[in-house]
Amino acid sequence: MRVFSCLVEDHNLYLTALAAVICVLGAVIMARLYRKVRASRRRMRWSWLFLGAVAGGATIWCTHFVAMMAYRPGVEITYAPFLTGISLLVAIVGCGLAMAMGSQRHRLSPEAGGVTFGLTVAAMHYVGMAAFTADALVIWSPVYVAASLIAAVVFGALAFAQVRNTVSGLKTYIAPGLLVLAIVSLHFTGMGAMTILPLAPVEGAVTGDVASALLAVGVAVVGFLILGVAIASHALEDQTSRDSNSRLYQLIEGSVDGMLVESEGVILIGNAAFAGLCGVPVDDLVGQPLERWLDEEARSADGMLVQGALTASDGEAIPVEVAVRAARRDDGAGHYRIFAVRDLRARLAQERRIVHLARNDSLTGLPNRVSFLEEMERRVAQSGGQQFALFAIDLNRFKEVNDVYGHGVGDRLLIHVADRMMTTRTEGDFVARLGGDEFMALTPVTSRLHAMEAAERLRSAIMEPMQADHADVQCGAAIGIALWPDDAREASVLINNADLAMYRAKAALATDVCFYEEAMDEAVRDRRRLTQGLREALDNDRFELHYQVQASLSTGKATGFEALLRWKQPDGSYIPPDQFIPLAEETGLILPIGEWVLRAACVEAASWAVPHRIAVNLSPVQLSHIDLPRLVHQILIETGLKPERLELEITETAMIAEMERTTHILRQLKLLGVSVAMDDFGTGYSSLSTLRAFPFDKIKLDRSFMSELEGSQQSKAIIRAVLALGESLDIPVLAEGVETRTQLEFLRAQGCDEVQGYLLGRPSRDGQNNTDAQADLTVDAAEASQAA
Incomplete structure (x- = not known):
């Protein structure tokens, strides 16, 4: 109060x-x-x-x-x-x-x-x-x-x-x-x-x-x-608000994504990119409710990226990615949210394209290897014992089309072939391109006859001509057929069997369609296993070099050794060189194998107490390699072997293929100080122009003449002719395959310079210890000298 x-x-x-x-x-x-x-x-x-x-x-x-x-x-x-x-x-x-x-x-x-x-x-x-x-x-x-x-x-x-x-x-x-x-x-x-x-x-x-x-x-x-x-x-406050709004506007307008500022559900600012997505002018965005444009999922984004939908003015639902950041005004007048809206249409289309390319061939649009393998596994899993056929298809003469008309026409032909196969397919067919001119097809069948009819239908579609450069371009097809479950119980095995049948069809002259047959395709399977074994042997150092002595008939002493390649198996047996050397040449493995042989032989020879010559055979594939002289020079330097102790043996066939190039390489080898011998003379062209084109250091007479010497006068005559030719050209002649004393006496009588064969000694891993036959040959040479 x-x-x-x-x-x-x-x-x-x-x-x-x-x-x-x-x-x-x-x-x-x-x-x-x-x-x-x-x-x-x-x-x-x-x-x-x-x-x-x-x-x-x-x-x-x-x-x-x-x-x-x-x-x-x-x-x-x-x-x-x-x-x-x-x-x-x-x-x-x-x-x-x-x-x-x-x-x-x-x-x-x-x-x-x-x-x-x-x-x-x-x-x-x-x-x-x-x-x-x-x-x-x-x-x-x-x-x-x-x-x-x-x-x-x-x-x-x-x-x-x-x-x-x-x-x-x-x-x-x-x-x-x-x-x-x-x-x-x-x-x-x-x-x-x-x-x-x-x-x-x-x-x-x-x-x-x-x-x-x-x-x-x-x-x-x-x-x-x-x-x-x-x-x-x-x-x-008014100035601060203007500055804040100006910074916000500059921020969002400088973004390539759609951006807007929202407060209490109402759009305060929007940039041109967002207005473009909505399909309205920028000024029409201000003051409108946010839910008019963005769905609930996009509006609920809170500090994370979410995918939602934007509804444009024409009603189109546009997939967008939205990020939201909450902020407060510089003047403390309240909070607002900044929305970053990114149009996902281009990215989703690109993702769909990437997925399509990951599962489809980019040229023809057919399913690719990944899709084919998935489809193959699916059919195998769902077959329930029902039969279907797998067709391995390889185009014939396709390389000729590329060479004659160019790769552009070749690509068009592949597209044409793919379109034709897709046009002629029936219910349940699946066609894929695995790469290059290789295709695969799957179709449900009830019998071998049904499978053959499907294969002929595919072949006819492939052979349909295509108009290109005012000419009808056409290719054939080799088709291999493997049936599930008759020919295999696993998808990978079925694919392999179809490939084997296709390779047999490609090599056949009478037919372009082959069914898989276990017995006939076993050779191809063995060949593949042998190729894989060669690779493993090279990687794991399973090759060996054996050395066979070469001796002079006049002195009876050893003059050198020939390095012979041997492939030892785990059980102790050896695969003959005539079985794996041609395969190595076809697959290109002869280059690393030949380099290994050359290096190993030079290392061995450099360790010998007696400086004998070492002879190494060169494959035609090696001889065609322009880098061969550099390789030989490098190996001589690494091993310390003197060039004059190395003798390289080549066949006449290797020279005939590319005479000028081969002669150039051989001259480079000669400049290194290495001697060059012509191997297997008499079995090839035996052209005198070959001897004239290059000064060989030695002629090696093929072993086939020795085996026929005792029963054939023609062989004796040829041997005399070759020995006389060598004497005339001042080129020493070495006879291979000497296995009996009769052959040895005949060669001595005809003036042969050197011999090599089982009579002197079998090939062994240590050639320097092979001296028994050389001693006998020395005694024979001394007796012959006294008789003379």
């Missing part, structure tokens, strides 16, 4: 109402600025903090002194100017400190800031009251003073805590109301704590009309200060 009576009886109600209006307006401005301080980043926070401190301090001070102007204690009132100014400074500094504390990130920071605000209101009030003097004795009630402090602190803490909560509507005015209660409750409770007893006037104080005028001017100035702060905060 004391506070109430002070308000009603001792105050001018009009001025009191004016103080209340100033307090309310200032509290609204202060609460708004405090929210800005809490929401702003560091760069903008100081600006908002300064304006909030000025607005809050001015509100407290102006409310207090307008209420003091309304106060009528019944005595002359005076004010000390210095303390009055200090009270304003205390209010501003205290409000700034309260806002700074309340904007920290600690959980209780708002309450701490509210307590500081309450203490600030109390400090300003009582400093202002210290500037208040009158011709009376002023008595204070401690209870009322304490009550005013408690009210200011409690309401201040509640007000600052309320600002921490995100509210909207009328609830936003709860914090300003609590601030008003903090200020008003302290002022009027503090005024109720004061009792005035009249006394004599105070000298030196500003009194009467002068004091009232000065106070009115001060209140007006501070009131305009509050108005200025409100205008400044509005201008700053």
